[in-house]
Amino acid sequence: MTGLCLTPTACTTGGSSVNTVVPQSQQQAQDTLMNYLKRTLDGLPTGTVIDASRYGSAGSTGYCDDNDSTPTAPRNFSTIGELHSPSGTDNDATVRKVGEIWSSWGWKVIERDEFRKPNQFGYGPDGYRLQIVSASPRSFPPTVNAISPCYPGTIARDDIAFPIQIASDS
DSSP states (O other): OTTOOOSSEEEEETTEEEEEOOOSSHHHHHHHHHHHHHHHHHTSOTTOEEEOGGGSOSEEEEESSTTOOSTTSOEEEEEEEEEEOOTTOOHHHHHHHHHHHHHHTTOEEEOOTTSOSSEEEEEOTTSOEEEEEOOSSTTSOOEEEEEOOOBOGGGOOSOOOOOSEEEOOO
């Protein structure tokens, strides 16, 4: 199954081979996603934030295989939020800019046909994935998702908070 590697190895994600880095803890997975999201925001106009308020929760753990929900089944951590830009920002241009940011890190970035366009799906060489999809109507903010590689279910936790809002450090 795609992205279900639990040892540092080559997997296929987004149609390309990656050397998945298996998180050694859920905290590590969350910290890595937070770093990628902040780096994304650093490349956008000051005042841009990722806001999960509408979703009621910023992150969750999920099963990597829909057919295996045993306590030891591999899990991943994912987060979702709206990308709120300063007033007057072109949301479609922002979606494309985010893809350029991810590409500048050496990530494989593609636009997928089965999603509203524009969209950008970024696949990191370490197995982490980021995606941004435009909203309908276009005046609504795009949605950003971030997903960690799979890790052993034995280290999954439900008690590690993830911020509802993320802003750039710069």
